[in-house]
Amino acid sequence: MNSKSALPVLELPPKAARIAPRLSIAGVNHQHSEDPRWQLAQRIAASESIGRSKLLADFLLYIVDRHIRDLADEITEQQIGVLVFGRAEGYDSNEDNIVRSYARNLRKRIDEYFATEGCSEPLLLQIPRGGYTPIFSSAVKSPVETKAEESAISAQRRDAVSIEFIEPQTPATTESPLPSGPAAAHAALHANARSPRISLWILVSLLIGILLGAGVEFLGHARQIASSEDAASHKLWSQIFTADRDTFIVPSDVGLVIMQRLIQRPVPLSKYVNGSYRTTAGIENAVDAAEILKLGGRRFTNVVDLNFVARLAQLREVVPERMKVQYARDMRMEDLRTSNAILIGSEEANPWLELFRPQLYFSFCFDPDPGKPSGFVNLHPRAGENTLYSTAGHEDQTFGIIAFLPNLNNDGHVVIVAGLNTAGTEAAASFLLNSSLMAPTLQRARASNGELQPFELLIKAENVATNASAPSLVLERIGIPQAQ
Incomplete structure (x- = not known):
């Protein structure tokens, strides 16, 4: 007998009796309705990431409501199971893991919200693993982050200016008269001295353009393949x-x-x-x-x-x-x-x-x-x-x-x-x-x-x-x- 197939690792419980009424607080008018934390929770609950699941929305609104009201003793797996998911009072959460299962899904959907339609939110919301109490933090960048970003932008601008500065004009586009005599000789000598540098930059620019074009085409093709596979x-x-x-x-x-x-x-x-x-x-x-x-x-x-x-x-x-x-x-x-x-x-x-x-x-x-x-x-x-x-x-x-x-x-x-x-x-x-x-x-x-x-x-x-x-x-x- 296959030892792996015979290994009893889990005993699934029978369905818990749903004798407790399931709480729904999505439409309740709270005294803290003007609180930005509550407003953020409502936006997430109504978003495309969560909106189609009423249980996920109720889960989120319940824990945020209790957190704002400083009722940490009600943000427990047992209380959530009874009040949000309608489980019986005193049900065994070790056998019925519905709260933990939905919590994993809720964390994932919240991350999706901030990565998409909530990317410009001034507040961030997280539910740390190992608990259900939400944590709010500011999405505003710190001075250190802002300075680092500005430095990076400045460096990019300097690079752009230097490349633009050495980009040569072709004879066909110049409109200045050609010099003659000693001045012409001096100009020709100076031009000959610069021509290797100009040619090198032209070659480098062409190679970069070719590589970028090939890279974009490759990535586009890879995305098209991945998109086709994901669609199927x-x-x-x-x-x-x-x-x-x-x-x-x-x-x-x-x-x-x-x-x-x-x-x-x-x-x-x-x-x-x-x-x-x-x-x-x-x-x-x-x-x-x-x-x-x-x-x-x-x-x-x-x-x-x-x-x-x-x-x-x-x-x-x-x-x-x-x-x-x-x-x-x-x-x-x-x-x-x-x-x-x-x-x-x-x-x-x-x-x-x-x-x-x-x-x-x-x-x-x-x-x-x-x-x-x-x-x-x-x-x-x-x-x-x-x-x-x-x-x-x-x-x-x-x-x-x-x-x-x-x-x-x-x-x-x-x-x-x-x-x-x-x-x-x-x-x-x-x-x-x-x-x-x-x-x-x-x-x-x-x-x-x-x-x-x-x-x-x-x-x-x-x-x-x-x-x-x-x-x-x-x-x-x-x-x-x-x-x-």
């Missing part, structure tokens, strides 16, 4: 994270994997949904049967999935109040009918993948017998392709898949990120989050109406001590397999 990536994620429906991120159920390995029996989705897989039927005589079955009820996942979720949360397309991290056992069929979803892990770790098996080109093939290969079966092989992509005989490599499919109602989207092991899942996740690697597929998958067609990728990576290295594309499919 944005198209994908903006269809996964939308303001009109929830997006469920479902990490793998490691407790289920361990249990299946011990009982050597797969758990189909039907038994996973109704909970009947956690009965002793069929393993009554097994040693420690009760303890084995307890694993099926534990909320374990792995570091790879958690890292992937953390990176997804940082995407600019995410709608925070619509993104929900849901344990696989808590999912319902209706969630996959009406919402978007990102399913992480193999069928062994995330039985919900079974629903999308008919739409996949590459099928999981697991065998508990170590002498038999496990891998991805290529259900529709083309010329030159293998029918099985396996780790058998190549323990230093692994495989994963990325699939972009419609949800069960065909009005939303589901992304599957899965591997033969955690290293395979890590390879698929890394590939998916790399806009340069994904751009060619996303461009080919784009339909004439601009929307993305379903696609599926088979990814390969080196497996170094159960960690993926340098993921690469093996096979690509655009569309959904036709029914046979």
Whole structure:
């Protein structure tokens, strides 16, 4: 058994009961409404960086309000969770980290505000890491900074003057009469003495111009490539994270994997949904049967999935109040009918993948017998392709898949990120989050109406001590397999 996949590093909590009314202070008329700190907070809350998220706006306004009123004892994770996010009184913030998650996002959005529409603000606002009390500071430059900037400008002007001073006039543009006699000889001699310097500066100027032109062209081309790749990536994620429906991120159920390995029996989705897989039927005589079955009820996942979720949360397309991290056992069929979803892990770790098996080109093939290969079966092989992509005989490599499919109602989207092991899942996740690697597929998958067609990728990576290295594309499919 893969040691990394079996490592229980986190037990996800059930949803906290929302019995406390959620506070909204965005429209309240405060006595300090004329305070420049409050006015700045209101501008940030209404900005493009934060305005679309009411929870982020309420979070910011709450902590600024308490700070101005000198109520530092109310700027705590517990109070914010109850009053801003509607958590129950006394909820366990160690299990429910919603405040910390939103705080990270809020810090990022505040930085975006000051870098864009708030770049001329006279005040700056920061929320230091490790706490939630805002800090305000002046954006006015200090005398030292001002003097340094003036010195730099003066130096630039001196350089500009000296270059302009030695720039020669060509004979075609001069209008002064040519001297004759001894004066002409003296002028010619003086001109000959200056000509090497003038020619050198002309050559240097030409070389600088050529280099600058080439540099600008190169940077423009690089920006165009980056912009094209970012646009393709944005198209994908903006269809996964939308303001009109929830997006469920479902990490793998490691407790289920361990249990299946011990009982050597797969758990189909039907038994996973109704909970009947956690009965002793069929393993009554097994040693420690009760303890084995307890694993099926534990909320374990792995570091790879958690890292992937953390990176997804940082995407600019995410709608925070619509993104929900849901344990696989808590999912319902209706969630996959009406919402978007990102399913992480193999069928062994995330039985919900079974629903999308008919739409996949590459099928999981697991065998508990170590002498038999496990891998991805290529259900529709083309010329030159293998029918099985396996780790058998190549323990230093692994495989994963990325699939972009419609949800069960065909009005939303589901992304599957899965591997033969955690290293395979890590390879698929890394590939998916790399806009340069994904751009060619996303461009080919784009339909004439601009929307993305379903696609599926088979990814390969080196497996170094159960960690993926340098993921690469093996096979690509655009569309959904036709029914046979």
